[in-house]
Amino acid sequence: MGEAKRRKIALGEKYGQPPQFLPWLPISKNQVEQIGKWINRGAWTGIGLLVVSWVTVRFIGPAFGWWQVNW
Template identity: 55%
Template sequence: MGESKRRKAALGEKYGQEEKIVSWLPFTNKQAEEAYKITTKGAWVGIGVLAAIWFTIWFIGPAFGWWMVQ
């Protein structure tokens, strides 16, 4: 319990607050992790949409074009 009291005395008002990534940025480590998770999910969704569009253009699109010519 002595170490906790020393840490609280040394940190003062900052005791118990989350640590920032860089002192001049207003983001904490937890906020950075959440942003990373969101952007990673967004990237995978984008890759899936891109694959679906590619599949449609290369396989389904020409099939409809061939059907319209007949």
């Protein structure tokens, strides 16, 4: 009997299904990786928006304020 048949008999209905991340949580390891990718992308998007808003407040805002005061 080959290893694959032994594993199929041992796992029963769970054979061929992706492994779970935690036994009590119905999320597979592949889904956890996808969630991690989305969180990572969202974090970098937030950092980018923070930098853009900082540049706007720090440099562009005072430039427009100077233009209005000297008119």
